[in-house]
Amino acid sequence: xxxxxxxxxxxxxxxxxxxxxxxxxxxxxxxxxxxxxxxxxxxxxxxxxxxxxxxxxxxxxxxxxxxxxxxxxxxxxxxxxxxxxxxxxxxxxxxxxxxxxxxxxxxxxxxxxxxxxxxxxxx
Numbered sequence: 001x002x003x004x005x006x007x008x009x010x011x012x013x014x015x016x017x018x019x020x021x022x023x024x025x026x027x028x029x030x031x032x033x034x035x036x037x038x039x040x041x042x043x044x045x046x047x048x049x050x051x052x053x054x055x056x057x058x059x060x061x062x063x064x065x066x067x068x069x070x071x072x073x074x075x076x077x078x079x080x081x082x083x084x085x086x087x088x089x090x091x092x093x094x095x096x097x098x099x100x101x102x103x104x105x106x107x108x109x110x111x112x113x114x115x116x117x118x119x120x121x122x123x
Contacts, residue, residue: 046098
């Protein structure tokens, strides 16, 4: 490793890099809450709709009641989606909408993914 700076030697020792950052570090920077497929689907669907019902999300994402319920609750606990429960006539209805925090989280995630894609294309 003659002729390499200390930073270059450390980078080589830590593994492959992506746009100057170690790849392992880049992957760890992803928001794991958003990165999961169904949660990303929920956030994406809500980003282009003012609100969606539980039934609409379930149909759109082709998932089960239990799966959607668990992932929607995680997003709600994080403050990324808001949930309003009520009735339409005598039928229970759950409506979801994207919060400002959820929009920011999705935008950060998409920006991060775009930068990863661009860095790979620039190689």
